[in-house]
Amino acid sequence: MICLSDIRRFLENSKRNTKINMTNIKVVARHCGVAVSTVSRVLNNHPDVSEDTREKVLRAVAELHYIPNTSARNLVRTTSDTIALLVKGVNNPFFSKLIKIIEREITQSGYTLELHQMDTSEDELRVGAQLTNERKLIGILFLGGRFNYSPEELSLIKVPSVFCTYTNSFGTLGADCYSSVAIDDKNAARFAVDTLVSLGHRRIAILTDNQDDHSISELRFQGYQDALKSHNIPYDPSLVACTGTFSDMRAIYRATSELMERDNSFTAIFAIADLMAVAAIKALSDHGRRVPEDCSIVAIDGLEISEYLLPTLTTLVQPVEDMGLACAKILIELIESRGTHRQVTFQTLLREGGSVRRLNT
Amino acid sequence: MICLSDIRRFLENSKRNTKINMTNIKVVARHCGVAVSTVSRVLNNHPDVSEDTREKVLRAVAELHYIPNTSARNLVRTTSDTIALLVKGVNNPFFSKLIKIIEREITQSGYTLELHQMDTSEDELRVGAQLTNERKLIGILFLGGRFNYSPEELSLIKVPSVFCTYTNSFGTLGADCYSSVAIDDKNAARFAVDTLVSLGHRRIAILTDNQDDHSISELRFQGYQDALKSHNIPYDPSLVACTGTFSDMRAIYRATSELMERDNSFTAIFAIADLMAVAAIKALSDHGRRVPEDCSIVAIDGLEISEYLLPTLTTLVQPVEDMGLACAKILIELIESRGTHRQVTFQTLLREGGSVRRLNT
DNA sequence: TTGAAAGCGCTAACAT
DNA sequence: ATGTTAGCGCTTTCAA
Numbered sequence A, B: 001m002i003c004l005s006d007i008r009r010f011l012e013n014s015k016r017n018t019k020i021n022m023t024n025i026k027v028v029a030r031h032c033g034v035a036v037s038t039v040s041r042v043l044n045n046h047p048d049v050s051e052d053t054r055e056k057v058l059r060a061v062a063e064l065h066y067i068p069n070t071s072a073r074n075l076v077r078t079t080s081d082t083i084a085l086l087v088k089g090v091n092n093p094f095f096s097k098l099i100k101i102i103e104r105e106i107t108q109s110g111y112t113l114e115l116h117q118m119d120t121s122e123d124e125l126r127v128g129a130q131l132t133n134e135r136k137l138i139g140i141l142f143l144g145g146r147f148n149y150s151p152e153e154l155s156l157i158k159v160p161s162v163f164c165t166y167t168n169s170f171g172t173l174g175a176d177c178y179s180s181v182a183i184d185d186k187n188a189a190r191f192a193v194d195t196l197v198s199l200g201h202r203r204i205a206i207l208t209d210n211q212d213d214h215s216i217s218e219l220r221f222q223g224y225q226d227a228l229k230s231h232n233i234p235y236d237p238s239l240v241a242c243t244g245t246f247s248d249m250r251a252i253y254r255a256t257s258e259l260m261e262r263d264n265s266f267t268a269i270f271a272i273a274d275l276m277a278v279a280a281i282k283a284l285s286d287h288g289r290r291v292p293e294d295c296s297i298v299a300i301d302g303l304e305i306s307e308y309l310l311p312t313l314t315t316l317v318q319p320v321e322d323m324g325l326a327c328a329k330i331l332i333e334l335i336e337s338r339g340t341h342r343q344v345t346f347q348t349l350l351r352e353g354g355s356v357r358r359l360n361t
Numbered sequence C: 001t002t003g004a005a006a007g008c009g010c011t012a013a014c015a016t
Numbered sequence D: 001a002t003g004t005t006a007g008c009g010c011t012t013t014c015a016a
Helices: A004-021 A025-031 A037-043 A052-063 A069-074 A093-108 A126-137 A187-197 A216-230 A249-264 A275-286 A303-309 A322-333 B004-019 B025-031 B036-041 B051-063 B070-076 B093-107 B126-133 B185-198 B216-230 B249-263 B273-285 B304-308 B321-333
Strands: A080-087 A110-120 A138-144 A163-164 A179-183 A204-208 A240-242 A266-273 A294-301 A314-317 A342-344 A349-351 B083-090 B110-118 B138-145 B163-164 B179-183 B204-208 B240-242 B269-273 B296-299 B314-317 B344-346 B349-351
Touching: A004 B025, A004 B296, A025 A052, A037 A275, A037 A322, A052 A069, A052 A187, A069 B070, A069 B126, A069 B204, A080 A093, A080 A126, A080 A266, A093 A110, A093 A138, A093 A322, A110 A126, A110 B110, A126 A138, A163 A322, A179 A187, A187 A204, A187 A216, A187 A266, A187 A294, A187 A314, A204 A216, A204 A275, A204 B321, A204 B344, A240 A275, A249 A275, A249 B126, A249 B304, A266 A275, A275 A294, A275 B070, A275 B304, A294 B126, A303 B249, A303 B273, A314 B304, A322 A342, B025 B036, B025 B051, B036 B051, B051 B126, B083 B093, B093 B110, B093 B138, B093 B321, B126 B138, B138 B321, B179 B185, B185 B204, B185 B216, B185 B296, B185 B314, B204 B216, B204 B249, B240 B249, B269 B273, B273 B304, B321 B344
Parallel strands: A080 A110, A080 A138, A138 A163, A163 A179, A179 A342, A204 A240, A204 A266, A266 A294, A294 A314, B083 B110, B083 B138, B138 B163, B163 B179, B179 B344, B204 B240, B204 B269, B269 B296, B296 B314
Antiparallel strands: A314 A349, B314 B349
16 A cells, blocks of 8 residues: 555655765666665675676676765674774875885785875874774774873774884873884984984084974984983084974975074084985085085985985984884784784984085094 | 564664674763754754753763764765865875865865875776765865776766866867866976977987876877977987886986996986986986086976975976966866866976086087 | 665754 | 654675
8 A cells, every 4th residue: 555655755765866866786786686685795795696696786886887885884884804094294205105015014914904194283093083983993003193192092092003103202101002113213313413423523403393392303302412411512502403394395494594594513413304404405505515524414214315315315214114014013913812012112224325424623 | 562572672782782882972862861863963063952952962972982973974964065185196295285285275165175095006086986975075186197087987976076287188088078287298398308408418318207108207208209309309219218117216216327328428318207307316426427517407396305405406397386276276166166177287387406507519 | 595674873854 | 942763875684
């Protein structure tokens, strides 16, 4: 018997169907005279479908240009094989190689990696939590996050995770409740400055983003200060050039120029990042100081391009390959319950370039 | 009356609830004694909610750390205010500034921009179609795609779209059915070579990715050949160095070295991308040829870093700012039905650096 | 091997 | 101002 509500529903449906002209699983099913569940089975490679039906369905899928709706899929699924790589900051040149390595490792281990870029203004933990809900993630790799999580904040994340390229130096997490893979920023900075001191330099300037960002800059700045102290070199604030950025070459150039105008007595610069060194070398050159003849410069990063500059950059190389492998390995072990939380610190390796020389005495 | 199916459902629900411990909108609603629709209204800033209820709900949301499930949201919504920026290739340094500009423009116009990275192996049109389904997109900006779409392929995309930084030079799309924003690659290459010729160079090598990729390399290679022809300079295949890559500095270095070993008679190089020029300069230097004294070099791109190299790179600058603005503007006009399809071509601007000099005769 | 139907979490009618 | 309820498109029991 046809009743009023049937009619209403029919009208509503037809209205909807004209409004949103979407090929969904129902359309595909109807098109080849099978049930939606059968179509679903085919699309998900379930074994218990006859060859005939499978072919029929696949043909319909192709003909109708059917594309499954991932939202609907994720909604009904309780799990997935998806690991998210949550990248904060589009413009970090150090990340691109790391991403490639991580992607390779995760894929080879049989998982699916999803790359998600996020704005610097967003909070990675919130985004991570949301994405976990939404995409039924089984793990998260955070790339480039804050150094100061609290346990409550981290408790938002309900799946295994690893902090890549950063530590919890300014946070309050217990060592047994998070994993991280990074270099020892303070030590690396100390080593960079040591290298300059061992070449006879004592007036060593630092080119940094910020002195107290509770992040990478602050750690490397501390290393700079520590190194000076250990060599009984007085710390001189006038040799500190703050750029306020890691990527804006113009601002870095300007900061270096201001440094020279303020106090041109330095014989060496420690730049906390490769790209900073590039802008600094140009600024020095424009002010008539050649590198390395009139000023030595050491940086941290080890970008590929740094080997192709003139002069090549002397820099502390982050072992990207190893770091990427470690990130993937630790996360997968956590996911498969074969490992525990750990914080891995990698050593940087001095790559000697042409940007330093022994100071004539 | 309680019947058997009620009991079964209850058991099922409780089983599920213990298995998946998710705070969803229902939990929030129960927690503060309102209906789910009220919670939804609060979360979506609907006006018809009393201040009291709103506060109560927001408090519950905070207490329970409730995070809405975007999949469910997108599934039920019929529209959104979301534009996707679909980026192909993580490692294109030219993109990062463009992305920033586009993001700013789209946001300022009141839309939401979602950045999606995709692998080079994926097909951008397919991903775009899927994303449109899934996230109810109202527009797509394709960044770095193929140059050879066919009308059938493009018909997958049901929302307004703009091709950013590429054209349809090798495809079959009618001019009135797609929009693009790019430079004229062939012309730019021609201009680069013209510049070298006007400085007296006639043995001009080209450093390119590929001669016939039906993409950017091929267009720029054609421009190189056209320029030679117009100056009656015979084309010499031994002066073509193919790198097979835009980003692997090592491979570019090697290609340049091989070029020198094969035929060292060139007095200038046209590099189709800034980063290629960087590796080439290093290779030249390592083989005892200085730039610009022993070899001039011109590139295309105008990356920020190119202004900070020694020597600074002479390069044809792509007007990123204008291009970003144009991409956003065209798409928004299409979305708001205030515009039609158009293909915008920008002129590159010669930024004179220190990498070229007049050839002594 | 296949179909019918429940329901994932949410929004948007519609009802009150 | 708030509650009730019907699906969004899909997967997954369960039944046939």
